[in-house]
Amino acid sequence: MPAPVGLQAAVLRHILKHRFLGTRRFPLVLMLEPLFGCNLACRGCGKIQYPPDVMRRMLSPEDCWKAADECGAPVVAVAGGEPLIHPEIGRIVEGIIARGRYVHLCTNALLLEKNLDKFKPGSHLVWSVHLDGGEEVHDRVVGRKGAYQTVTRAIRAAKARGHRVMTNTTVFVGGSPDAFRAFFDECMGMGVDGMIISPGYAYDNAPERGLFLDRAGTHAWFRDTLKDWRSMGWDFNHSPYYLDFLEGKREYDCMPWGNPLRHVLGWQRPCYLMSEGSPASSYRELLETTPWERYGRASGHPNCAQCMAHVGYEPAAVVEGFASAGNFLALAKEFLSVKRSPRMTARLPAPGVPGAGVPPPSETGSGLPAL
Numbered sequence: 001m002p003a004p005v006g007l008q009a010a011v012l013r014h015i016l017k018h019r020f021l022g023t024r025r026f027p028l029v030l031m032l033e034p035l036f037g038c039n040l041a042c043r044g045c046g047k048i049q050y051p052p053d054v055m056r057r058m059l060s061p062e063d064c065w066k067a068a069d070e071c072g073a074p075v076v077a078v079a080g081g082e083p084l085i086h087p088e089i090g091r092i093v094e095g096i097i098a099r100g101r102y103v104h105l106c107t108n109a110l111l112l113e114k115n116l117d118k119f120k121p122g123s124h125l126v127w128s129v130h131l132d133g134g135e136e137v138h139d140r141v142v143g144r145k146g147a148y149q150t151v152t153r154a155i156r157a158a159k160a161r162g163h164r165v166m167t168n169t170t171v172f173v174g175g176s177p178d179a180f181r182a183f184f185d186e187c188m189g190m191g192v193d194g195m196i197i198s199p200g201y202a203y204d205n206a207p208e209r210g211l212f213l214d215r216a217g218t219h220a221w222f223r224d225t226l227k228d229w230r231s232m233g234w235d236f237n238h239s240p241y242y243l244d245f246l247e248g249k250r251e252y253d254c255m256p257w258g259n260p261l262r263h264v265l266g267w268q269r270p271c272y273l274m275s276e277g278s279p280a281s282s283y284r285e286l287l288e289t290t291p292w293e294r295y296g297r298a299s300g301h302p303n304c305a306q307c308m309a310h311v312g313y314e315p316a317a318v319v320e321g322f323a324s325a326g327n328f329l330a331l332a333k334e335f336l337s338v339k340r341s342p343r344m345t346a347r348l349p350a351p352g353v354p355g356a357g358v359p360p361p362s363e364t365g366s367g368l369p370a371l
């Protein structure tokens, strides 16, 4: 939730423009995967099973900028694979920011510390760092002992240099609500600017199929874990309506076009999580030729039945908040009711990190949803 004011304004302008134009389907976040290659092999990953020739492919900076231009979403989430492996990742990000877009640079953070110099801190860039729980859970999920320590050191180093950092957490079967509540405190203690959380999606080709929560399990887990989140000082980078949806207090259907995915094979149909049919060669073709009515929970598609992932459902929650003046006022009231964390960077210096204690960029604040 604590998003830069400029980002909030950009999202608001974007939604109002499309409402004014009467656009039926429009994107909020472009998901951009300039490569599938990764330096981890996580247990719940559905991205690293492509054949070797596909795993070696990379989008050029020009391909990435073209995708951002075609799609027009105010936010571009650069993911993968591990984007820091891409030799031109610095130029890719710079070019997207030069277009006035806000970049969420998604990383497992193993290479973050040594790459920090390639990036200038500012309100248009936020690191979205993969952290799937406390030390034992995260190291188990990513299959690497010591990963948690590397990631948390990198988060502190990035914060110390004035970067905006969010954690990005996927929840799987067996995660203890109490342990996760302690984990959220821990993240806020590191001074992060927000937390993203979503139930894992049961990818057809994920290495472990038993890891994923079904809908009932998702409702129960989020109800237990988030029961009092509004008073806990946890800054989730979500619409509060999406968190209500995870707890089973609201119902939405999926808007897969809200977070379209461009990767090394084209524009994936229908969504970030599932691939059916051949990828589209342009964003326009994706929008115009995908049979959208076949997807989402209401469609009865078996791969959608248990899905509650933010890439599909958060756009619906965000759009609801802007559907009318009344909804907007209700949303604003909702935000004001949430207890904010004190900015913690200054009071939690990490041992051995020079410069810890630098306050976060001033544009970072709380307010309207960052999506």
Ligand code: SF4
Pocket (backbone or CB within 6 Å): 254, 255, 256, 270, 271, 272, 273, 274, 295, 296, 297, 303, 304, 305, 307, 308, 309, 311, 312, 313
């Ligand atoms: S419900 Fe939406 S986001 Fe989930 S798999 Fe189906 S189309 Fe994709």
